[in-house]
Amino acid sequence: MAQLNAQGQPYEDDAPEPAPTPAPAAQAETDAIDDLLAEIDGSLQVNAEQFVRSFVQKGGQ
Amino acid sequence: MRVVGIETEYGIVDPDEPRANPILMSSRLVTACRAWAGERTTRWDYGGEDPLQDQRGFRRSRSGASSDLLTDAPEYDDRAGQVTLRRRRGSWEDPAHLNAVLANGARFYVDHAHPEYSGPEVTSAHDAVVWDRAGDRIAHTAAARYAQDEGERVELYKNNVDGKGASYGTHENFLVSRGVDFDDLARRLTPHLVTRQVFAGAGRVGLGQFGEEAGFQISQRADYMEAEVGLETTLRRPIVNTRDEPHAARERYRRLHVIIGDANLFDVATFLKVGTTSLVLAAIEADDDRLDALELAAPVEAVSTVSRDLALRAPLELASGERATALEVQRALLEICRTYVTDEGEARVIARWEGVLERLAADLFSAAREVEWVAKLQLLGRMRARHATPDAPDGLAWGDARLAAMDLQWSRLGDGLAERLAAAGAVERIATDDEVERAVAQAPSDTRARLRGGIVAARPDIVDAAGWSTIVLDRETDHGHLEVVHLDEPHAADHPLLDALMGG
Numbered sequence: 001m002a003q004l005n006a007q008g009q010p011y012e013d014d015a016p017e018p019a020p021t022p023a024p025a026a027q028a029e030t031d032a033i034d035d036l037l038a039e040i041d042g043s044l045q046v047n048a049e050q051f052v053r054s055f056v057q058k059g060g061q
Numbered sequence: 062m063r064v065v066g067i068e069t070e071y072g073i074v075d076p077d078e079p080r081a082n083p084i085l086m087s088s089r090l091v092t093a094c095r096a097w098a099g100e101r102t103t104r105w106d107y108g109g110e111d112p113l114q115d116q117r118g119f120r121r122s123r124s125g126a127s128s129d130l131l132t133d134a135p136e137y138d139d140r141a142g143q144v145t146l147r148r149r150r151g152s153w154e155d156p157a158h159l160n161a162v163l164a165n166g167a168r169f170y171v172d173h174a175h176p177e178y179s180g181p182e183v184t185s186a187h188d189a190v191v192w193d194r195a196g197d198r199i200a201h202t203a204a205a206r207y208a209q210d211e212g213e214r215v216e217l218y219k220n221n222v223d224g225k226g227a228s229y230g231t232h233e234n235f236l237v238s239r240g241v242d243f244d245d246l247a248r249r250l251t252p253h254l255v256t257r258q259v260f261a262g263a264g265r266v267g268l269g270q271f272g273e274e275a276g277f278q279i280s281q282r283a284d285y286m287e288a289e290v291g292l293e294t295t296l297r298r299p300i301v302n303t304r305d306e307p308h309a310a311r312e313r314y315r316r317l318h319v320i321i322g323d324a325n326l327f328d329v330a331t332f333l334k335v336g337t338t339s340l341v342l343a344a345i346e347a348d349d350d351r352l353d354a355l356e357l358a359a360p361v362e363a364v365s366t367v368s369r370d371l372a373l374r375a376p377l378e379l380a381s382g383e384r385a386t387a388l389e390v391q392r393a394l395l396e397i398c399r400t401y402v403t404d405e406g407e408a409r410v411i412a413r414w415e416g417v418l419e420r421l422a423a424d425l426f427s428a429a430r431e432v433e434w435v436a437k438l439q440l441l442g443r444m445r446a447r448h449a450t451p452d453a454p455d456g457l458a459w460g461d462a463r464l465a466a467m468d469l470q471w472s473r474l475g476d477g478l479a480e481r482l483a484a485a486g487a488v489e490r491i492a493t494d495d496e497v498e499r500a501v502a503q504a505p506s507d508t509r510a511r512l513r514g515g516i517v518a519a520r521p522d523i524v525d526a527a528g529w530s531t532i533v534l535d536r537e538t539d540h541g542h543l544e545v546v547h548l549d550e551p552h553a554a555d556h557p558l559l560d561a562l563m564g565g
Contacts, residue, residue, distance in 0.1 A: 025486070028486075029485055029486050029487050032485035032486070032487075033440070033443070033482070033485055033487060036478070036481055036482075036485065037440075037443055037444055037447060040444065040467060040470070040478070041444070041447060041463075044462075044463040044466050044467070048461075048462040048463040048465070048466040049462040051462075051466050051469070052224065052462050052465045052466050052469065054074075054079035055072075055074060055079075055218075055223055055224065055469050056079065056223055056225055056227070057072050057073070057083065057174070057175070057223040057225075057227045057229060058083055058084075058173065058174035058175070058227055058229075059173070059174075059226075059227040059228060059229065059295060060070045060172060060173045060174065060175045060227075060228070060229025060230055060295065061070060061172065061173065061229065061230040061232065061294040061295055061320065
């Protein structure tokens with residue numbers, strides 16, 4: 001598997017360009033996703049292992 | 062574009078009782094779907110299926126077939142376009158509780174241990190997206206009805222793996238000219254099926270059939286592809302499936318049954334998956350020998366190589382001895398397919414295909430609004446980064462259960478992470494919510510699905526059953542038998558008798 005950095009991005013040979021300042025709509029989207037991540041983090045702290053373990057399906061086509 | 066349709070098997074879970082029987086739950090879900098549909102539904106007609114017919118020209122003996130291939134009944138009548146008579150069946154032969162034919166022309170039923178939505182026949186990549194999302198909405202509505210009627214919760218997941226070895230499919234069906242030699246078709250289509258995952262993959266946490274190795278890969282299905290060509294769909298799964306069951310006039314058509322694809326929640330993924338594959342099939346039907354240069358030396362291994370190549374740089378060995386990356390194979394296919402554009406919808410497929418390949422090549426995350434695996438990788442990457450510490454600068458390890466849990470939650474109908482991202486404006490949509498809502502109740506107007514869905518909506522009182530190529534009527538007649546209307550031409554959206562019965 002390719003090497004990934006913490007953002008999940010493949011390492012590039014050259015240093016990445018600095019990120020441009022996001023536009024207002026993009027900033028709102030980023031905020032919404034940060035909120036989503038905080039919410040997921042809160043719920044998974046407790047029961048991630050059990051949730052993953054109990055997801056069992058029978059094979060299909 | 063040609064006639065296509067998408068089938069989706071959903072993962073099914075009782076969140077309060079993980080060991081609940083999935084076959085029983087699926088059966089109850091279909092019952093709930095029938096209750097939601099009210100009058101506007103009918104049974105499935107098993108009269109014309111022949112799942113033992115192989116595209117390569119031979120037929121399996123029933124005794125040599127595994128029992129999951131036996132979905133047909135012995136009765137078969139291939140007199141196209143006619144109305145024939147059929148004796149009434151005993152009620153003990155009726156598997157109605159496992160099936161619902163719906164007013165939008167789809168079939169909702171139990172396949173093995175999963176609920177499955179088989180969408181109606183459509184003739185554009187755009188419509189494939191519309192009726193695929195309509196299926197998600199129907200399945201989710203049925204789950205809500207289930208909770209109301211059964212007093213138990215049920216969750217549906219639009220994914221393909223459970224991380225414990227099980228895989229279930231999302232299949233595409235393409236109507237192809239019978240004149241194409243099947244070996245040529247399989248050989249020339251394989252490079253596309255292997256490499257299209259760069260834009261059609263849904264992303265997966267875990268490597269190997271049991272997720273035995275930690276990591277992320279592009280495709281849900283890649284680790285379950287174990288042969289180049291074959292008839293099976295539940296074991297030794299092949300890149301090209303040979304089931305020859307056209308559900309249409311056998312002398313004119315094949316139905317190519319593609320089983321390698323992932324279930325997609327992103328419109329662009331579904332749009333490109335169906336649209337590009339149809340164009341490559343057009344090049345194959347035209348016997349375009351430019352395709353031969355792209356033949357892969359080891360296709361089964363290449364599926365896995367591409368799926369694990371997140372940087373999109375791994376060279377694949379070609380049969381010619383040269384090498385090309387998945388993106389280079391896709392660029393070459395795109396150039397070939399420009400020749401085969403016949404309508405406005407296909408021109409949009411080409412434009413999107415070109416744009417997405419450019420974005421993937423230039424900066425992976427510039428494609429995150431369109432390509433599902435890239436969006437999943439980005440979201441998981443941000444979750445990993447939230448937990449970065451001086452001792453663990455990469456944050457969460459790929460083996461952390463929280464990432465596996467997010468991978469599952471990504472695809473949950475109703476409140477999944479993909480839907481949450483779309484609600485946040487982070488996903489590009491091709492079909493509007495209004496289009497999808499209409500497609501819940503209405504069939505496509507330009508294929509025989511119009512007749513199936515239309516008669517179920519308008520005259521369910523006289524429909525005994527319906528299949529892909531038959532509608533069985535039960536009316537007051539002198540002969541006293543059922544009447545089977547044969548719809549062996551998938552493009553034919555009109556029929557004198559059915560239109561008269563529907564009231565024009």
